[in-house]
Amino acid sequence: MSLADLVVLIHLSFVVFVMAGGFLLPRWPVLVWAHAPAVVWGAYVEFSGAICPLTPLENRLRAEAGGETYAGGFVERYLLPVLYPEALTPSIQQALGVLVVLVNLIAYGLAWRAWRHRRNG
Helix, strand or coil: HHHHHHHHHHHHHHHHHHHHHHHHCCCHHHHEEEHHHHHHHHHHHHHHCCCCCHHHHHHHHHHHHHCCCCCCHHHHHHHHHHHHHCCCCCHHHHHHHHHHHHHHHHHHHHHHHHHHHHHHH
């Protein structure tokens, strides 16, 4: 496994953490200190169209190893080919941002209920 592949695995893990990490909060509330900023970053990247810094890092590592680099972001390269047959458009990226926010509102609502129940129960 190359360093670039390791960066891809870290990047994918981060995306999974952003989308699903909130559901771990009822059991491990201290994760909120890592998860909340991750969600803010994930939503920012989707709503702004920014490129995550891990993407250029991966490209640099691939280029230094003589491998192929790619244009665009992580979502466009690895997730969209699986999720969508078309290229990433601003409206799809906005929808992904809304999805990040909605999934995490649900997760934080469930966590809040669990925390309140523990405190009162």
